[in-house]
Amino acid sequence: MTEQASVSTQQIVEKVWLSIAERRLRPGVQLKEGHLAEIFDVSRARIRQALTALEREGLVTIIPNRGAYVCQPSVDEARDVFFVRRSVERCVVERICKSTSKADVSRLRSHVARERVANANDATTDIIKLSGGFHLLLAELSGSDFLFGMMRDLISRTSLITAVYRNTARFNCGPDEHDEIVEAISAGDGEKALRLMQHHLDHVEAELDLREVRDMSHDLKAALA
Amino acid sequence: MTEQASVSTQQIVEKVWLSIAERRLRPGVQLKEGHLAEIFDVSRARIRQALTALEREGLVTIIPNRGAYVCQPSVDEARDVFFVRRSVERCVVERICKSTSKADVSRLRSHVARERVANANDATTDIIKLSGGFHLLLAELSGSDFLFGMMRDLISRTSLITAVYRNTARFNCGPDEHDEIVEAISAGDGEKALRLMQHHLDHVEAELDLREVRDMSHDLKAALA
């Protein structure tokens, strides 16, 4: 018999995060500690940790004595996130363009290459992770820890918003626009990189359907399977 | 006999936050769960919650299996926080200037008035809370939940940095500069408000002594008394 190592808090967070991003867990669903504990086969204490982490990332709302629910971002909140993202991403690109090393460009290129592979294979999970990861990598290369943390928050919130409001079947944060941005940075053309980034964010936001959605899935166990 | 209600998690966070901001808890000090539990007379579980909250605010670092320590922000990290603050505060002021109501200005004026009172009375605790609160109020009035949350993070980190690196005895975030900013906003002069805010942040950063500090206080109980 093999010793069955229990699931870590981080793994639970990622699993729930993915389930939300892939629209298997719908906004408004209550995440009951007991159910999750049973599903992941861990104690409720660990579930609790995961839920507070998810609250910090803006994916769930915890109401005292009432429980944790998948966030239902309003249209205003969605626009708010995109507004802040525009500012932050501008900041990031500006900083990167001030001092780019060859190693940085190489990391960016290899990341975009992985995005292409995921897209070619239609690997939904990888596509979601990597398209967010691109922007996260940019923040990392900007050299500001605080911007990095902020981008982390913004990306998880954007994932939720995209999951709720997107109307197209395809994920919109494709590798082509990422690629253009990388090449502009590599060429040292800061102006162009900034312009491309703004357009990129415009496209992502433009593909959202900003009508209110009220939908619930009670199939918690199946969604997390 | 009166029923002794136990201390809430939030109260513990605030208490530790203040102790750090007032330099009674020095950077690098380990915050042992057992000791804190004894000091506040609560269970370790609640201390644990408070510590994770403090970690999120950037005031303590939690190392797995090793414990929680008061953060020791490096000079680079300090500059990083101020860099981001400049961008965010610019964003906030721009948004406020676009649409200011009389009620907003009135709230700002009354806040600055409270700052004046605290300064006149030399009430250190109030001065710290209110000077941060001014910037937080600006973020609130900007109407962006995300900017508000970000400013919350930035302020707590700035408090830590100020506690570590300031060389003057006085707190620098005085009400006079705040007052000027409010009046510029009230007059609808966005350009001036922005300029004043930048100068204000310059002053705050300029009064920091950016040499490394290595100091520890073991007097945990006294610092929290």
Place this chain on the structure above:
DNA sequence: GAAACCAATTTTGCCGACAATTTAGTTTAA
């Protein structure tokens, strides 16, 4: 004399169980 090792103590991580609160269902009265 210094480095390495080992045991005893301290501290963190985790889980199960109990208490408090909320929710859902049923009864009762207007």
Place this chain on the structure above:
DNA sequence: TTAAACTAAATTGTCGGCAAAATTGGTTTC
């Protein structure tokens, strides 16, 4: 018929205790 009130079930909040990991202090060895 409706609404309030009461009861039972379910869910969250909290605590104490135990296991695992790390620190400390002393001892041995080279």
